Amino acid sequence: MDPKKRKVDSENRRFLAEWTEQYCFTLPDRPQAVPVCLICNKTVAIVKIGNLKRHYETTHQHFHNFPLGSEARKEKLQAYLSSYKKSTKLLVRCMSEQEKSTEAALCVYWTLNKHQKPFSDSEIVKECMLEVVKAHFEEKKDVAVIQSIPLSARSNTRRTEILAADIKNTLFELLQKAPCYVIALNESCDIVDDEQMSIFVSLMSIFREELLAVLPLKGNTRGKELFKVIDELITKSNISYDKMVSLSTDGAPAMIGKEKGLVKRIRDKNLGLISYQCIIHQAVLCGKLSPTLKEVMDSLVKLINFMRSHSALQHRYF
Numbered sequence: 658m659d660p661k662k663r664k665v666d667s668e669n670r671r672f673l674a675e676w677t678e679q680y681c682f683t684l685p686d687r688p689q690a691v692p693v694c695l696i697c698n699k700t701v702a703i704v705k706i707g708n709l710k711r712h713y714e715t716t717h718q719h720f721h722n723f724p725l726g727s728e729a730r731k732e733k734l735q736a737y738l739s740s741y742k743k744s745t746k747l748l749v750r751c752m753s754e755q756e757k758s759t760e761a762a763l764c765v766y767w768t769l770n771k772h773q774k775p776f777s778d779s780e781i782v783k784e785c786m787l788e789v790v791k792a793h794f795e796e797k798k799d800v801a802v803i804q805s806i807p808l809s810a811r812s813n814t815r816r817t818e819i820l821a822a823d824i825k826n827t828l829f830e831l832l833q834k835a836p837c838y839v840i841a842l843n844e845s846c847d848i849v850d851d852e853q854m855s856i857f858v859s860l861m862s863i864f865r866e867e868l869l870a871v872l873p874l875k876g877n878t879r880g881k882e883l884f885k886v887i888d889e890l891i892t893k894s895n896i897s898y899d900k901m902v903s904l905s906t907d908g909a910p911a912m913i914g915k916e917k918g919l920v921k922r923i924r925d926k927n928l929g930l931i932s933y934q935c936i937i938h939q940a941v942l943c944g945k946l947s948p949t950l951k952e953v954m955d956s957l958v959k960l961i962n963f964m965r966s967h968s969a970l971q972h973r974y975f
Contacts (some may be wrong), residue, residue: 670704678734680706680713681720683741695737696720758806765808766816776813783808828858828867829894835862839906840869842887842912842919844878852878854886861902880911884922898926908934 672684672692683691684704691700692709696717701708713720723730762779771776786803794800832838841857852874859866872886891898904920906912913917913932920932 672704673706676706676709678730679725680709681717681734681737682709682713685745693741695734695741696890698815717971732796754805758802762807762812763816763820765806766813767812769822770817770820776817777808777810779808782809789864828869829896831865832858832869832894832896832940835860835900837861837900837902839903839905840892840901842883843907844874844883844909844912845888854883856890876946878911880914883911887919887923898923900915901927901930903931904934906932 664859672682676692677680678696681695682701684692691702692704693700694712694717699712699716701712723733742938765779765782769776769782769969783803783806783902786806787800790799790803798823811855838861839859841859843855845853845855847853854872854874856869856872857866858869870890871888874886901923904923906920913934915921920930924930924932970972
């Protein structure tokens with residue numbers, strides 16, 4: 658049998674206090690710390706007396722001028738130790754202040770994004786914060802704290818991308834763990850006439866509805882192309898078709914075609930899929946079933962168009 662390989666992590670090596678005086682090393686008070694030389698601030702990889710002794714004897718022979726156990730050696734080590742603690746304390750404080758500034762910036766970016774404001778508005782927010790601090794607080798350190806917050810259009814763009822990626826990953830994780838889900842699709846054009854498909858998902862485990870994705874559609878928008886875009890998203894995100902309970906569409910032929918429609922192609926993946934049409938198109942279909950209902954629907958459409966298409970004053974009257 659092959660002998661078992663020794664693992665340093667499982668040996669639970671302890672740093673002994675006397676090693677500080679013997680070899681001028683200290684062990685920082687933090688998880689997974691390694692010994693640090695107080696003279697040159699270099700580290701050794703493993704808490705092992707041989708490593709500490711080798712470094713001390715090969716690098717700091719001049720320290721033998723301070724004999725072991727002498728008061729001069731103790732005073733010198735105490736000075737090194739105090740200097741090291743001050744430097745690490747300053748570093749920790751600086752890191753803490755940076756983390757707070759980053760957290761404050763993320764809160765501002767989150768609020769601006771919720772209200773759909775442009776990235777450049779973060780610079781205006783910072784300017785307003787500076788004016789408020791100058792008016793209410795006299796100390797310059799308060800102004801310096803606001804100045805240290807990274808609020809700019811470029812930072813807002815980068816942080817927003819990070820927040821969006823985190824939200825996306827969280828949503829897909831919930832979707833993967835959910836016992837079942839339903840999807841609603843809406844195909845539309847943006848301001849430059851590019852076709853795009855919005856995918857909304859409802860999770861049955863926590864009764865939550867979210868916008869899952871907005872996917873661009875290039876070229877034709879037939880059932881084949883629509884299915885390809887959705888299938889790439891579902892496959893890449895490791896989502897199961899078997900958990901999809903229902904699918905709501907706008908009732909277009911590319912969506913509900915019997916042979917090549919999107920619903921048919923998804924139903925080939927999940928035979929138990931239930932298909933719905935959105936309520937607006939259902940109302941139109943309802944009007945086609947009866948002449949009486951058609952007359953009612955036509956009257957309602959004319960009334961709504963009259964209210965919405967005329968002047969703003971006319972709209973306010975209603």
